[in-house]
Amino acid sequence: MKRAFSLCLALAFTLFFTASPVAAGSLTDGKVRAFINTLQEAETLEGDFDQLNEELSGSGNPSEMPDFSSIFSDSVNKMRGHEAYDRMEDIVEDNGFDSMEDWGATGDRVFQAWMAIEMENQHPEMVREMAGAMDEINNNPNLTEVQKEQMRAMMGNATSALENASKAPEADKQAVRPHMEALRSATGSGEDY
Secondary structure, eight states: OHHHHHHHHHHHHHTTOOOOOOOSSOOOHHHHHHHHHHHHHGGGGHHHHHHHHHHHHTSSOTTSOOOGGGHHHHHHHHHTTSHHHHHHHHHHHHTTOSSHHHHHHHHHHHHHHHHHHHHHTTHHHHHHHHHHHHHHHHHOTTSOHHHHHHHHHHHHHHHHHHHHGGGSOHHHHHHHGGGHHHHHHHHTOOSOO
16 A cells, blocks of 8 residues: 555655645644544555556556546545455545545645645745756657657646645645654655655
8 A cells, every 4th residue: 555655646746746626624633644544554455455556557548647636536436346445445434534535535635735835945946857857858869759748748747736736725734734754654755855
């Protein structure tokens, strides 16, 4: 489980996580803690998620970018019908969530707020790095035009994410801020992005 979420997180941080629509109400300290608890408890399902990841890797377009604004909600939908879904649902409900959908929506909001916090002090540097990366793509003689277009599309998503990350509700950021280390620990993410 940790590897499945770590992979999603690595991609999200690499692409700077696009903003998700604001859901009703604010995140609470209790909801954030419950979400982190589910990630920690879900480590017991790691083998099930390895199998699910293998099954899902064969479907879909590998060059298509996931929607990082709903990465947890989308994961819930992809899990349906797999035995890991029922086991994860037990963990989710044991931690006070009404449903897997409630858990997924909470996860989307937690990670949007997390990314917004991470980006607050890094915005100018990220803009420079993205501009440099775009120049490298455009000037790389070893890439075909199709490859360049795919990479430009990815960079476009990252640029959009950078612009939208600041839209995380302030109340969500305040709820997530005290839990940054616990989130990093639960997801196996380092401090450097």
